[in-house]
Amino acid sequence: MIEIFNNAILLYGITITLSYVLLAIISARALNYYIRKNKFVSHEALLSSPNAPSVSLIAPAYNEEKTIVENIRSLLSIHYNNFEVIIVNDGSKDNTLQTMIEAYDLQKVNFAIHQELPGKPIRGVYKAMNPAYKKLTVVDKVNGGKADALNAGINISSYDLITCIDVDCIIEQDGILRMVKPFMEENVKVIASGGVIRIANSCEIEDGKLIKAHVPKSLVARFQVIEYLRAFLMGRMGWSKLNGLLLISGAMGMFDRRIAIASGGYNHNTVGEDMELVVRMRRYMADRKIKYKVTYIPDPLCWTEAPSDYKILSRQRNRWMRGTMETLWIHRKLAFNPRYGLLGLISYPYWMFYEWLAPVIEFLGVCYFVFLIVTGYDNWYLFMVLFLVVYAFAIFMSFLALLYEELTYHQYTSKRDTLKLMLTVLLEPIIYHPRSTWWGLKGNIDKIKGKNTWGEMTRAGFNKVENKNV
Amino acid sequence: MESLSSSKSDQYDTIITFCIAFIVCCLSGAFITGVYLFYIRFRNQYYAKRIARLEERYGLLLTGIIFDEEDEQFEEKRKKLIKHFKKTYLRSHFNKRVLRKELLKLYKSFSGSSQKVLRDLYLELRLHKEALADLNSTDWSVRADAVKELGQIQYTDAKLKMLKLSSHENPELRLEAQAAFLALEKENPFGFLETAKAKITEWQQLNLEEIAKRIESDKIPLFASWFGLRNQSVVEFCVKMTATFNQFESGEALIQLLHAKDIRVAKEAVKALGNLFVVEAQLPLIELYPGSSQEVQNEIIMSLGKLGGTEVLQFLTDILYTAPHEQAMKAGMAIRSTGYDGDLILQQALQSEDTHVVAIAEHMLDERI
Numbered sequence: 001m002i003e004i005f006n007n008a009i010l011l012y013g014i015t016i017t018l019s020y021v022l023l024a025i026i027s028a029r030a031l032n033y034y035i036r037k038n039k040f041v042s043h044e045a046l047l048s049s050p051n052a053p054s055v056s057l058i059a060p061a062y063n064e065e066k067t068i069v070e071n072i073r074s075l076l077s078i079h080y081n082n083f084e085v086i087i088v089n090d091g092s093k094d095n096t097l098q099t100m101i102e103a104y105d106l107q108k109v110n111f112a113i114h115q116e117l118p119g120k121p122i123r124g125v126y127k128a129m130n131p132a133y134k135k136l137t138v139v140d141k142v143n144g145g146k147a148d149a150l151n152a153g154i155n156i157s158s159y160d161l162i163t164c165i166d167v168d169c170i171i172e173q174d175g176i177l178r179m180v181k182p183f184m185e186e187n188v189k190v191i192a193s194g195g196v197i198r199i200a201n202s203c204e205i206e207d208g209k210l211i212k213a214h215v216p217k218s219l220v221a222r223f224q225v226i227e228y229l230r231a232f233l234m235g236r237m238g239w240s241k242l243n244g245l246l247l248i249s250g251a252m253g254m255f256d257r258r259i260a261i262a263s264g265g266y267n268h269n270t271v272g273e274d275m276e277l278v279v280r281m282r283r284y285m286a287d288r289k290i291k292y293k294v295t296y297i298p299d300p301l302c303w304t305e306a307p308s309d310y311k312i313l314s315r316q317r318n319r320w321m322r323g324t325m326e327t328l329w330i331h332r333k334l335a336f337n338p339r340y341g342l343l344g345l346i347s348y349p350y351w352m353f354y355e356w357l358a359p360v361i362e363f364l365g366v367c368y369f370v371f372l373i374v375t376g377y378d379n380w381y382l383f384m385v386l387f388l389v390v391y392a393f394a395i396f397m398s399f400l401a402l403l404y405e406e407l408t409y410h411q412y413t414s415k416r417d418t419l420k421l422m423l424t425v426l427l428e429p430i431i432y433h434p435r436s437t438w439w440g441l442k443g444n445i446d447k448i449k450g451k452n453t454w455g456e457m458t459r460a461g462f463n464k465v466e467n468k469n470v
Numbered sequence: 471m472e473s474l475s476s477s478k479s480d481q482y483d484t485i486i487t488f489c490i491a492f493i494v495c496c497l498s499g500a501f502i503t504g505v506y507l508f509y510i511r512f513r514n515q516y517y518a519k520r521i522a523r524l525e526e527r528y529g530l531l532l533t534g535i536i537f538d539e540e541d542e543q544f545e546e547k548r549k550k551l552i553k554h555f556k557k558t559y560l561r562s563h564f565n566k567r568v569l570r571k572e573l574l575k576l577y578k579s580f581s582g583s584s585q586k587v588l589r590d591l592y593l594e595l596r597l598h599k600e601a602l603a604d605l606n607s608t609d610w611s612v613r614a615d616a617v618k619e620l621g622q623i624q625y626t627d628a629k630l631k632m633l634k635l636s637s638h639e640n641p642e643l644r645l646e647a648q649a650a651f652l653a654l655e656k657e658n659p660f661g662f663l664e665t666a667k668a669k670i671t672e673w674q675q676l677n678l679e680e681i682a683k684r685i686e687s688d689k690i691p692l693f694a695s696w697f698g699l700r701n702q703s704v705v706e707f708c709v710k711m712t713a714t715f716n717q718f719e720s721g722e723a724l725i726q727l728l729h730a731k732d733i734r735v736a737k738e739a740v741k742a743l744g745n746l747f748v749v750e751a752q753l754p755l756i757e758l759y760p761g762s763s764q765e766v767q768n769e770i771i772m773s774l775g776k777l778g779g780t781e782v783l784q785f786l787t788d789i790l791y792t793a794p795h796e797q798a799m800k801a802g803m804a805i806r807s808t809g810y811d812g813d814l815i816l817q818q819a820l821q822s823e824d825t826h827v828v829a830i831a832e833h834m835l836d837e838r839i
Binding site for chain 1: 499506507510611829
């Protein structure tokens with residue numbers, strides 16, 4: 001029995017290591033090609049083109065009265081010709097709506113609402129009377145959560161492409177054009193496109209624009225910088241190249257509106273609505289045997305504030321784990337199903353084994369080790385060797401992620417920042433990873449217990465202090 | 471029993487050896503990666519400084535000669551400058567590359583005779599030879615860079631090479647070559663369309679359209695002459711160009727395209743007919759509507775709104791009352807865009823018993839939206 005357990009753990013370790021290495025290689029090739037091909041693009045000339053596709057930016061807002069005016073101004077200042085900004089006030093308990101009405105001279109209009117996607121009632125649609133803000137539409141609705149708010153925004157939107165974003169994100173000025181590009185250049189239908197999310201803590205921000213990137217002062221946020229670099233530059237880039245991407249971050253993702261509606265929009269019954277929508281859209285296309293692609297842009301398009309204390313981060317990770325479990329459960333039909341090709345045979349099993357079950361298996365490994373000590377097997381030498389294997393591999397992959405960043409976008413220009421990140425890489429497997437595993441495990445336990453809430457997310461704000469209940 | 475135990479011990483030793491080797495590899499890999507990262511950082515900083523220094527010098531020398539253009543001794547100064555460049559700066563490949571970039575940068579920021587001075591310098595310093603050599607590189611991005619450079623500097627002798635590259639398998643190189651051909655070929659700038667075999671993606675079309683807008687209007691061809699080409703993406707592009715350049719005489723040819731097998735071509739033809747106000751298209755568009763996809767139907771409604779007319783208004787009103795929400799909204803918009811008569815129809819719709827129709831009419835009549 002013990003022999004079988006040992007071999008299973010060994011096999012798991014080898015396959016996860018190989019998959020990381022393989023993804024890193026594929027990502028490197030894809031990044032190299034992306035960077036080379038995009039150096040020829042002159043975005044300036046195209047930003048004002050009236051023939052570029054129209055895009056609806058949808059941002060839900062809940063209790064954002066302190067920052068909403070600035071956030072909207074930042075969104076309206078994005079460089080692109082054909083876009084509208086739809087802010088969905090999801091039944092805020094504070095003065096979010098009134099603040100917007102006053103700041104942007106909004107009036108309730110007779111908007112013909114057609115609820116193609118079901119959701120909580122809409123109380124009113126507001127348009128700005130000042131022509132300078134004509135791209136702005138505000139939807140006021142009964143509180144129903146993020147998924148519900150996004151669906152309301154999709155119902156109101158009038159363009160073919162929708163971009164769902166977090167209202168407090170800082171979007172790069174040419175971000176929309178960069179995201180639109182895959183929809184226009186691929187030979188098969190692109191149904192969704194995701195962008196890299198970068199961490200804005202400690203960065204220089206002026207008028208809702210990022211001036212200079214810095215490594216966060218807080219160690220917790222710095223751990224997440226490493227984590228995000230690994231996930232976005234080494235993981236998702238590879239998955240995108242394989243056309244096996246299952247997750248587009250909720251902070252910024254662009255979707256084909258028709259396909260999003262046809263596949264049912266955001267699911268209200270999950271806390272992982274971003275991943276669930278992508279999986280459902282993929283399934284919709286696969287069921288109809290329509291060739292499609294989910295693409296991914298490695299450019300740093302969206303900057304967001306990461307949790308800078310363990311308590312808040314633990315809630316976020318707990319939610320992410322529950323969201324993953326819910327999505328995998330809802331779409332369990334995909335598992336090892338050859339009808340869905342890569343989606344069923346590789347992407348889904350990968351998420352199941354290496355995203356959902358990873359903390360569980362890791363925890364079991366620790367329990368097994370304790371069991372061995374209790375039963376008198378105290379081979380500390382073997383333990384140290386195995387620990388060093390994991391540690392060495394982890395830091396090697398993180399250093400590679402730093403190298404990818406240096407060779408591609410080179411956002412952290414100061415040597416001090418780079419050294420800080422390197423030091424963080426050395427600490428991460430010891431300080432951060434065990435906690436992250438625990439949060440994942442806790443997410444599993446909470447899901448089994450039936451927990452279904454988002455949990456409170458408190459953000460310090462880029463410049464001010466804000467409290468956000470989502 | 472003993473052999474079993476010794477085999478297990480061997481297995482254990484092998485695992486330990488393998489693990490240690492793995493650890494050493496990973497730690498060395500991490501160390502080398504870290505060192506390489508800083509090496510790249512310093513190397514890039516070193517080159518950036520060198521480039522900045524060279525750019526500054528080149529900038530001073532080149533702008534100096536531009537501002538001496540009116541000087542009596544201009545020719546003498548120019549020759550002296552060329553000699554100086556050849557002697558001091560053109561011995562290293564790196565210096566040449568920086569000079570090419572700086573010269574191009576200045577070329578783009580000047581116009582008229584200053585551009586000519588810079589172009590002559592470029593040719594006399596034989597920098598075009600470098601670019602032409604790059605066209606033979608095995609690396610597509612080096613070739614694309616050279617294509618861009620030759621196009622920007624207006625090196626017309628390279629236009630045949632551009633034409634050849636405009637069908638290259640790499641889409642980025644292809645687009646650069648097509649853009650360069652547009653810049654270099656004065657008589658038939660869109661000639662590459664005739665030979666284009668690969669698909670011109672929407673992205674490429676958008677780029678080409680932006681470049682095309684900068685071409686002298688008398689060099690713009692009649693795009694309808696390419697409506698019969700087999701490459702449907704070329705036809706789609708030509709339809710868009712027909713509307714962009716207001717080629718009203720192509721109305722009949724556009725109507726013919728309404729029944730194109732390629733849905734994108736049909737959709738663009740519908741859109742172009744509306745934008746060009748081809749009134750003769752009213753009936754064909756109405757007839758096309760029932761059998762079309764939703765995307766094309768939406769375009770038909772919007773184009774009909776631009777064309778107007780009694781029959782059209784009746785048709786749009788029917789859609790407003792009977793079609794699903796998306797089309798009904800489009801019909802409302804189209805009716806509104808026809809002006810006074812349309813407004814009357816929407817006013818009447820306010821009295822409808824169908825709340826859905828009333829909501830759309832209210833929406834359309836609300837000036838604030």
